[in-house]
Amino acid sequence: MEAEASGLKKQQLHTKLNGPTNSMVTPLLTDLYQFTMAYAYWKARKHLERAVFDLFFRRNPFGGEYTVFAGLEECVQFIANFKFTEEDILYLRSSLPNCEDGFFDYLRGINCSDVEVYAISEGSVVFPKIPLLRVEGPIAVVQLLETPFVNLINYASLVATNAARHRFVAGKSKVLLEFGLRRAQGPDGGISASKYCYIGGFDATSNVAAGQLFGIPLRGTHSHAFVSSFMSPNEIIDKSLCRNDGSSTCEDFVSLVQTWLRKIQWTHSLHGVFGETNQSELAAFISYALSFPQNFLALVDTYDVMRSGVPNFCAVALALADLGYKAIGIRLDSGDIAYLSIEARKFFCAIEKEFEVPGFGNMTITASNDLNEETLDALNKQGHEVDSFGIGTYLVTCYAQAALGCVFKLVEINNLPRIKLSEDVSKVSIPCKKRCYRLYGREGYPLVDIMTGENEPRPKAAERVLCRHPFNESKRAYVVPQRVEELLKCYWPGDSGKAREELSPLKEIRNHCMRQLDQMQPDHMRRLNPTPYKVSVSAKLYDFIHLLWLNEAPVGELQ
């Protein structure tokens, strides 16, 4: 069943900054320690010191070598509306009873007009260590933003990546439907999953609220309960169905279907496939067809796919064809999907041939039931006839990996670069307010991402750039880019006279994501042992990181 996405029409060229989708996203949606630190900064008169933080992740999810960046629009919607209410202040006062009144007056006056957010465009393919967001502003305010920003980006990017990975395995020609609402982690999980799976390459969702909120196309079939709620075709009261062209009315559609069912039963080429079909299922299919003759799709696995569901569906679809309607197809929700889809296709083709109904063999076969990347891959290897996959639990819960692990790290304060050291080199932060570039090669693929200091010259097309691994001295390469793209663009503030990037409509973000995924070199995308994409720093930044590292790391003493 298709419903026109009405929300899309409402989308304007310039996205209005009305606030985040979820009204629970307020300045209190942060960790307590952000407030205790804000108070300590305030007490130390440090709260207005200008700090730069990078938001990034350290490892790509799902054992892959790429990530889809999502959640940016919600971050911008959040800071554009960042303001404590009197109720918030009262609550904070009661939670932090030992803080001086002046601190709450300070909080009362905070907004994000002096915060700057530079970000990679939403829907981009991104890699570890590269800042997705660079947030600059008074340290106390920027710290308050840490938790909501990480929260808004973490799951969004994880589930968009999961969706992109499912799309990659399914292939471009398949229709992918997100069916996860009932299994998602709460209402926000469900709404977010629908939004970000769409960005990652799903075609539609069953989630009606997400359709309304974001203009995502809605799709759906029907459930087993609908099939098993019927007892027999005798239950059907209004049996009439108008021809598709409106020229006449068939007064007894039930009899027409039963006639077709008998014809199918007597057909030599289908002989032996089935005997008597389940009559309650037949009644359910007829009822559904009478309600949706233009969009008839039947769930065929309630009793027995090949002995009942498929022949019953075909009888109804043939009766519809008599009246000028084209049925959509079937959904399989259990059993061996490869085998059953192939058998169902053979049956449809046999009907097309036997009864000379052109196009009957192309009936859409939708499959669902605990599908994931692995089952899609297994189906591809076995061969199957599924056109459309409905995917819920594994997709929206990100069953294969629970979190992306985004972090928010201080890289500069009062123009002084800061570093965070760790025993684990992968956890050492990359200091400085930075610029980031993607360098493209001759064949159009991105070759490497490079971070430089803010004031270093921009790498230029056709000029050799030394790209260094940030921590491994021996790993370096000269790159002569064909094209250079600056990754971080200004998304906030809105009114500082600086050109600000517009937030794109969801469909455009999705298209951007599809283009980004398409332009990647296949070795980074394959599921088994993908090649890591190179993330590097300039020679100057490399030297600076290591200088700062030596400065900050205490020298050990052996005795």
Ligand SMILES: Nc1ncnc2c1ncn2[C@@H]1O[C@H](COP(=O)(O)OP(=O)(O)OP(=O)(O)O)[C@@H](O)[C@H]1O
């Ligand atoms: N040909 C196939 N190759 C690999 N996996 C498949 C194939 N067909 C189905 N699957 C997967 O196998 C699992 C079948 O699960 P299970 O046996 O629990 O379901 P079922 O008994 O067929 O259906 P029900 O949901 O009614 O219990 C599902 O995860 C499904 O996606």
Ligand SMILES: O=P(O)(O)OC[C@H]1O[C@H](OP(=O)(O)OP(=O)(O)O)[C@H](O)[C@@H]1O
């Ligand atoms: O399997 P998922 O990927 O989560 O996709 C959504 C599932 O939700 C529906 O049924 P539900 O699972 O509620 O009932 P069922 O298991 O009895 O089919 C549908 O039939 C799918 O099987």
Ligand SMILES: O=C(O)c1cccnc1
């Ligand atoms: O429309 C469907 O078929 C559907 C929707 C949600 C979950 N399972 C199936």
Ligand SMILES: [Mg+2]
């Ligand atoms: Mg199920």
